[in-house]
Amino acid sequence: MTSNQAHESAEKWEVQLRKGSLELAILATLWNGRLYGLEIIRRLEKDSDLIVVEGTIYPLLTRLKSLGLLESHWVESGSGHPRKYYQLTPAGRRRAIEMSQAWTKFSASMNRLLAPLGKGKQ
Amino acid sequence: MTVSAESKERIDDYLKALRSCLRDLNDDDAREIVEEIRSHLLDEARDDPAAVAFTIAALGTPEEHASRYLADDLLSRAQVSRSPWLMLHSFFRWATLSFAGFWILLFSLVGYFLAAAFSLCALLKPIHPETAGLWLLADGPDHSVSLRLGFGSIPPGGRELLGWWIVPLGLVVATGLALLTFRSGLWSIRNFWQRPAQVGRSISGRTP
Numbered sequence: 324m325t326s327n328q329a330h331e332s333a334e335k336w337e338v339q340l341r342k343g344s345l346e347l348a349i350l351a352t353l354w355n356g357r358l359y360g361l362e363i364i365r366r367l368e369k370d371s372d373l374i375v376v377e378g379t380i381y382p383l384l385t386r387l388k389s390l391g392l393l394e395s396h397w398v399e400s401g402s403g404h405p406r407k408y409y410q411l412t413p414a415g416r417r418r419a420i421e422m423s424q425a426w427t428k429f430s431a432s433m434n435r436l437l438a439p440l441g442k443g444k445q
Numbered sequence: 446m447t448v449s450a451e452s453k454e455r456i457d458d459y460l461k462a463l464r465s466c467l468r469d470l471n472d473d474d475a476r477e478i479v480e481e482i483r484s485h486l487l488d489e490a491r492d493d494p495a496a497v498a499f500t501i502a503a504l505g506t507p508e509e510h511a512s513r514y515l516a517d518d519l520l521s522r523a524q525v526s527r528s529p530w531l532m533l534h535s536f537f538r539w540a541t542l543s544f545a546g547f548w549i550l551l552f553s554l555v556g557y558f559l560a561a562a563f564s565l566c567a568l569l570k571p572i573h574p575e576t577a578g579l580w581l582l583a584d585g586p587d588h589s590v591s592l593r594l595g596f597g598s599i600p601p602g603g604r605e606l607l608g609w610w611i612v613p614l615g616l617v618v619a620t621g622l623a624l625l626t627f628r629s630g631l632w633s634i635r636n637f638w639q640r641p642a643q644v645g646r647s648i649s650g651r652t653p
Contacts (some may be wrong), residue, residue, distance in 0.1 A: 406484050
């Protein structure tokens with residue numbers, strides 16, 4: 324494998340990793356209160372380094388709502404058009420906690436596994 | 446900052462096309478999706494008029510954007526209704542979005558086709574008792590097995606394998622295949638349906 328191919332492969336893996344964490348990231352973003360779609364996109368980018376395009380976020384929010392994890396309502400904004408706000412339902416909060424616990428456990432075990440790599444770099 | 450007339454026209458054109466692509470959804474859902482995207486585009490246009498084109502590109506074409514909702518809707522309804530037709534319809538849409546969807550569609554088509562073939566053979570046996578059935582055909586040193594519906598004549602040297610047993614066995618195999626294909630389809634939806642997502646890493650500013 325050439326170094327370009329290796330770099331491409333590593334990038335693809337990273338993209339898959341980010342895709343896998345997207346649902347948890349969205350639930351976590353809504354943990355402290357309601358947000359509308361654009362706010363969620365900006366919060367994700369600012370707090371988690373995740374860039375999520377509009378074509379992805381809105382269908383995903385609709386799906387999470389259909390699963391009963393989110394609820395939504397329209398709020399008139401000062402800018403003259405209403406905005407659709409999302410917030411976690413009780414089921415959504417439970418799911419966020421479950422996913423967060425699974426994530427913490429998994430990342431702790433991966434960190435243990437990866438510790439020698441960190442020493443090797445030094 | 447107010448939204449320019451040009452941006453508004455661009456937004457309206459996009460949303461009109463999106464609404465047309467969402468016609469298979471129920472009216473309330475389609476309207477809500479369009480209004481949410483309108484709200485998003487107006488917010489982006491207000492902050493930066495040049496962002497409308499960029500944002501519309503990030504949404505994808507109206508067909509692409511709508512297909513994500515339609516696939517979700519179809520697959521959810523297929524799971525609930527348990528209708529094989531709805532499931533196949535949803536697999537057609539899934540196949541346009543991913544390779545996994547394509548293979549699942551192919552597997553389902555083959556499964557239902559074979560089930561149909563066996564059941565037709567069983568049903569046509571009483572009508573074509575001499576020619577319908579499961580046949581072993583000899584072609585020199587090679588042999589092949591052929592499920593025949595009874596139309597046309599049997600090549601010389603052919604031998605029927607099951608006789609009238611093709612009727613009950615054919616119906617049992619057809620039912621089994623149809624059920625297996627259906628259950629595999631449901632299992633595939635539960636385990637493999639993932640919305641195609643575009644997720645990137647922030648480098649500088651927002652890049653899709």
